[in-house]
Amino acid sequence: MFGFTKKEIIEKTMHIEGMHCGHCKANVEKALNAISGVSAEVDLEKKVAAVKLVKNVVVDKIKEAVEDIGLEVVAIDG
Numbered sequence: 652m653f654g655f656t657k658k659e660i661i662e663k664t665m666h667i668e669g670m671h672c673g674h675c676k677a678n679v680e681k682a683l684n685a686i687s688g689v690s691a692e693v694d695l696e697k698k699v700a701a702v703k704l705v706k707n708v709v710v711d712k713i714k715e716a717v718e719d720i721g722l723e724v725v726a727i728d729g
Contacts (some may be wrong), residue, residue, distance in 0.1 A: 663729040665700040669722040
């Protein structure tokens with residue numbers, strides 16, 4: 652991913668409230684994947700985003716990206 656080594660990548664699971672449709676899923680993926688050093692896939696049924704990010708990306712930045720589109724991040728695991 653991004654030309655970084657496995658040691659430089661961390662994985663997080665974001666639990667997101669407010670996603671109800673494919674449009675919501677697409678918006679979250681678009682917002683997260685627009686951040687340099689971040690790759691994300693959303694599971695709409697589970698209401699989670701699996702996020703891979705370079706260690707120097709601040710976790711608050713990914714939370715803010717989701718909240719800026721009107722959804723609530725209830726937890727970030729990992």
